[in-house]
Amino acid sequence: MKTKQTIAVIGAAGSMGSAISRSLSKGNYRLLLYANQQEKTRTLIGQIKAVQPSADVEAMDCKVQASWEADIIILAVPFEAEKEVAEKIREMANQKIVISISNPLNSSYDGLVTRPDTSAAEELQKLLPNSKVIKAFNTSFAANFSTPVIDGKQADAFIAGNDDEALQTVAELVAVAGFNPVVAGDLSASRILENMQLLLIRLGMKYNYNWLAGWKILHN
Numbered sequence: 001m002k003t004k005q006t007i008a009v010i011g012a013a014g015s016m017g018s019a020i021s022r023s024l025s026k027g028n029y030r031l032l033l034y035a036n037q038q039e040k041t042r043t044l045i046g047q048i049k050a051v052q053p054s055a056d057v058e059a060m061d062c063k064v065q066a067s068w069e070a071d072i073i074i075l076a077v078p079f080e081a082e083k084e085v086a087e088k089i090r091e092m093a094n095q096k097i098v099i100s101i102s103n104p105l106n107s108s109y110d111g112l113v114t115r116p117d118t119s120a121a122e123e124l125q126k127l128l129p130n131s132k133v134i135k136a137f138n139t140s141f142a143a144n145f146s147t148p149v150i151d152g153k154q155a156d157a158f159i160a161g162n163d164d165e166a167l168q169t170v171a172e173l174v175a176v177a178g179f180n181p182v183v184a185g186d187l188s189a190s191r192i193l194e195n196m197q198l199l200l201i202r203l204g205m206k207y208n209y210n211w212l213a214g215w216k217i218l219h220n
């Protein structure tokens with residue numbers, strides 16, 4: 001049996017952090033959950049244990065400690081908070097997988113704040129040069145995690161990164177969460193993935209998808 005990996009979720013009480021934590025609690029992982037407000041983490045853990053009594057999940061009161069103990073670190077925080085978090089965990093994240101889920105949307109949701117020649121994931125990689133940054137989950141809405149099957153089809157979840165082994169590890173994690181993992185390319189493919197979610201958000205607002213929308217590549 002594969003060694004159990006430890007995953008730190010920073011921002012675990014948010015929409016995405018809690019959705020990802022709930023999903024991954026079904027897998028063979030040890031989850032370390034960090035949120036600014038600790039009572040929210042305890043409430044989340046109570047909800048997870050009610051559904052999954054054997055879940056290996058614990059609350060952490062320090063994101064640096066959580067990152068130290070983790071093999072994989074998921075930053076479930078807004079793009080604007082990533083720099084501050086990255087600076088705190090940089091040493092602890094050395095050689096580890098750090099998952100970037102963010103979509104760097106502007107305040108009117110009609111564009112990205114990043115320049116066209118970069119992405120949130122690539123900016124995070126610059127902040128964490130000794131980590132293996134992988135883009136994942138940014139093309140899935142938090143509301144999709146409870147049922148990653150939309151219109152009868154298992155939603156795709158795109159992944160991008162520069163390290164093949166790390167991509168494989170994250171693909172397995174995405175599959176545990178119930179999505180069909182699709183490796184889109186190296187980390188620069190995050191530019192496309194972040195723009196894809198901008199499009200889906202805009203379509204969702206125009207056609208009232210109610211956040212229950214996702215991506216599926218149709219092919220023969």
Ligand SMILES: NC(=O)c1ccc[n+]([C@@H]2O[C@H](COP(=O)([O-])OP(=O)(O)OC[C@H]3O[C@@H](n4cnc5c(N)ncnc54)[C@H](OP(=O)(O)O)[C@@H]3O)[C@@H](O)[C@H]2O)c1
Pocket residue numbers: 010011012013014015016017035036037076077078079081084085101102103104137138139140141142143
């Ligand atoms: N919502 C979606 O469907 C969706 C889909 C794909 C990707 N994303 C991406 O996922 C990320 C999180 O989005 P969300 O919708 O989950 O937002 P959210 O519900 O507002 O949650 C963000 C969480 O980040 C925490 N946080 C903020 N600054 C922090 C810091 N400096 N250190 C530690 N924690 C911090 C917040 O904690 P406090 O409230 O206690 O400050 C909050 O719990 C964003 O980058 C977003 O682009 C979201």
